[in-house]
Amino acid sequence: MTYPNPLRFNPAYSVVKQYFVHLDDSVPQKIVVHKDSPRGVHFRRAGPRQKVYFNSDEVHACIVTCGGLCPGLNTVIREIVCGLYHMYGVNKILGIDGGYRGFYSKNTIPLTPKVVNDIHKRGGTIIGTSRGGHDTSKIVDSIQDRGINQVYIIGGDGTQKGAAVIYEEVRRRGLKVAVAGIPKTIDNDIPVIDKSFGFDTAVEEAQRAINAAHVEAESTENGVGVVKLMGRYSGFIAMYATLASRDVDLCLIPESPFYLEGEGGLFEFVEKRLKESGHMVIVIAEGAGQELLAESLQSADQKDASGNKLLRDVGLWISHKIKEHFAKNHKMDITLKYIDPTYMIRAIPSNASDNVYCTLLAQSAVHGAMAGYTGFTSGLVNGRQTYIPFNRITEKQNMVVITDRMWARLLSSTNQPSFLGPKDLAEAKKQEEHPTGLLDGENCKEDHQPELLFIFEKNIVWSKLCWQCYLFIKALLKQKLWKQPYSDHGSLLLVLDNDFLKGRVRTILKEHLVGCGFAVFRDSREKATTT
Numbered sequence: 001m002t003y004p005n006p007l008r009f010n011p012a013y014s015v016v017k018q019y020f021v022h023l024d025d026s027v028p029q030k031i032v033v034h035k036d037s038p039r040g041v042h043f044r045r046a047g048p049r050q051k052v053y054f055n056s057d058e059v060h061a062c063i064v065t066c067g068g069l070c071p072g073l074n075t076v077i078r079e080i081v082c083g084l085y086h087m088y089g090v091n092k093i094l095g096i097d098g099g100y101r102g103f104y105s106k107n108t109i110p111l112t113p114k115v116v117n118d119i120h121k122r123g124g125t126i127i128g129t130s131r132g133g134h135d136t137s138k139i140v141d142s143i144q145d146r147g148i149n150q151v152y153i154i155g156g157d158g159t160q161k162g163a164a165v166i167y168e169e170v171r172r173r174g175l176k177v178a179v180a181g182i183p184k185t186i187d188n189d190i191p192v193i194d195k196s197f198g199f200d201t202a203v204e205e206a207q208r209a210i211n212a213a214h215v216e217a218e219s220t221e222n223g224v225g226v227v228k229l230m231g232r233y234s235g236f237i238a239m240y241a242t243l244a245s246r247d248v249d250l251c252l253i254p255e256s257p258f259y260l261e262g263e264g265g266l267f268e269f270v271e272k273r274l275k276e277s278g279h280m281v282i283v284i285a286e287g288a289g290q291e292l293l294a295e296s297l298q299s300a301d302q303k304d305a306s307g308n309k310l311l312r313d314v315g316l317w318i319s320h321k322i323k324e325h326f327a328k329n330h331k332m333d334i335t336l337k338y339i340d341p342t343y344m345i346r347a348i349p350s351n352a353s354d355n356v357y358c359t360l361l362a363q364s365a366v367h368g369a370m371a372g373y374t375g376f377t378s379g380l381v382n383g384r385q386t387y388i389p390f391n392r393i394t395e396k397q398n399m400v401v402i403t404d405r406m407w408a409r410l411l412s413s414t415n416q417p418s419f420l421g422p423k424d425l426a427e428a429k430k431q432e433e434h435p436t437g438l439l440d441g442e443n444c445k446e447d448h449q450p451e452l453l454f455i456f457e458k459n460i461v462w463s464k465l466c467w468q469c470y471l472f473i474k475a476l477l478k479q480k481l482w483k484q485p486y487s488d489h490g491s492l493l494l495v496l497d498n499d500f501l502k503g504r505v506r507t508i509l510k511e512h513l514v515g516c517g518f519a520v521f522r523d524s525r526e527k528a529t530t531t
């Protein structure tokens with residue numbers, strides 16, 4: 001059963017030409033394609049439909065926010081409530097208190113346009129958030145018992161995985177419930193979408209910390225300012241904040257391994273830059289260099305309630321290491337100031353452009369749910385609002401591709417080392433002279449014909465590698481993280497003791513190495529597999 005969309009009588013919208021989105025409208029995921037390449041994945045274009053699946057009176061909606069804070073959460077809540085109320089005449093809207101566990105352990109919070117009127121001016125989330133506590137069957141019981149038929153779930157990669165499970169359970173029970181996600185990630189680590197809401201605000205706020213570090217550094221002789229920014233596995237905030245600032249001399253992100261000692265190392269660069277300019281600023285993403293920390297601090301791995309690895313403070317660690325190096329070698333007297341603005345950056349309200357972005361995401365989610373779509377995340381793809389199936393959002397992580405132009409821009413703006421040795425650079429040059437045509441890491445999955453290859457110790461087929469894998473393996477070799485042997489195959493085996501690195505390695509294995517045709521051993525007893 002469908003109903004005419006009540007928006008057709010809305011004076012604000014009824015004058016818009018072609019206000020309703022055609023059912024067949026779609027948005028391509030890849031916007032730059034070659035002449036003869038296939039059309040690729042397309043997503044449904046978001047927006048109001050001629051017909052809606054829910055009669056406004058029967059809608060009972062709820063909103064939940066999960067995971068860490070992000071600027072704009074309150075704006076999204078506000079705009080879902082106002083969108084449902086003003087555009088569709090829905091007035092039964094509940095806030096779920098404190099994340100997923102709130103479905104079954106807390107009272108709900110009634111939400112009206114009046115309650116949410118001013119909340120976009122505040123940071124945080126008025127309905128609270130949490131990690132852990134995802135009990136699918138209790139959550140869906142609660143949805144069923146309360147008669148909820150639209151569930152709006154705002155959160156990061158973990159939350160969207162949780163939303164996908166809720167959607168499956170709702171389907172299994174045959175309930176008439178729309179499950180809609182809104183992607184939230186200050187780290188910008190959700191794939192497919194152009195960028196996440198709150199990201200611009202975070203980058204803007206990071207400028208204040210970088211400015212402070214710069215002022216401190218340039219006011220003393222050999223002043224070093226270190227700023228730690230968020231970015232568990234993806235260094236986007238650090239990269240964009242660095243590019244925006246122009247005062248940063250060195251940006252370190254999880255995707256680009258580095259080392260401290262010796263030729264081409266970090267200490268050498270710091271010394272050089274201090275000699276040249278008398279001061280320097282280092283921006284470091286919290287997930288950068290975790291493998292180096294793990295080597296020097298042998299403490300047990302800890303996890304948060306959602307199972308995310310708790311990171312060690314890399315900012316504190318690197319500050320200590322730099323001070324220790326210069327003190328030990330009596331090289332020069334330095335003054336180092338460490339600034340950790342991480343929580344300040346995510347606890348603020350969203351800026352003007354993020355507010356508009358949040359409004360579009362929220363309204364798109366509302367239009368989608370009202371039209372009867374479910375199991376989707378509302379997201380901006382190539383500048384267009386779309387509905388993205390959960391599995392596309394949860395299957396991989398968005399990471400900085402260090403062979404993309406953006407990272408190259410950063411390297412050229414900071415003039416920092418790439419942390420590749422002379423031999424690596426010679427290899428890299430060779431690759432440039434005989435390119436495989438796969439300079440964009442993203443392409444390697446599709447363009448390489450997978451064939452079963454083992455990684456032999458001295459015989460890695462470099463020409464088969466995409467740029468990302470090339471740099472990655474080189475960095476691992478340098479850090480001696482490949483361990484011999486898996487003798488019956490004569491192949492190298494990657495043995496990593498540290499959980500964090502395993503996570504990163506797994507992502508790169510999945511995204512790139514397998515795409516480049518490598519066989520991957522899951523553990524020493526398993527057979528090689530190309531999946």
Ligand SMILES: Nc1ncnc2c1ncn2[C@@H]1O[C@H](COP(=O)(O)OP(=O)(O)OP(=O)(O)O)[C@@H](O)[C@H]1O
Nearest residue numbers: 066067068131132134155156157158159161162306
């Ligand atoms: N695989 C999963 N299946 C079901 N629920 C999950 C899964 N992963 C995470 N969750 C749930 O999603 C919620 C949020 O997860 P998490 O704490 O990892 O934050 P997130 O959504 O990834 O956001 P952030 O950007 O802050 O990391 C938690 O309540 C957690 O229990």
Ligand SMILES: O=P(O)(O)OC[C@H]1O[C@](O)(CO)[C@@H](O)[C@@H]1O
Nearest residue numbers: 067068069186187230231232304
């Ligand atoms: O201290 P919390 O709340 O667990 O959040 C820390 C993590 O959350 C994030 O901000 C993602 O939301 C990461 O950048 C960071 O590692």
Ligand SMILES: [Mg+2]
Nearest residue numbers: 067156157158
């Ligand atoms: Mg997450």
